[in-house]
Amino acid sequence: MKINEIRQLTREEITQRLTEAQIEVQNLRFQLATHQLDNQVKVRLARRNVARLTTIIHEYELGIKTPVEKSKQ
DSSP, X not given: OOHHHHHTSOHHHHHHHHHHHHHHHHHHHHHHHTTOOSOXXXXXXXXXXXXXXXXXXXXXXXXXXXXXXXXXX
């Protein structure tokens, strides 16, 4: 997921995606340890995705950026 795509999400969606990404990293690391993972690059990409999501949340907490507010119609 690219950084611009993440910034279009609401804070709740970002938090949900962060939880999902952390679970994905955990599963990939387990597969890597048990030699079931074919492509080891997936672990690195998943960790980078977690870092991107965490960075955006941290920017919102510091007030550097403001979260997108989607209106309910």
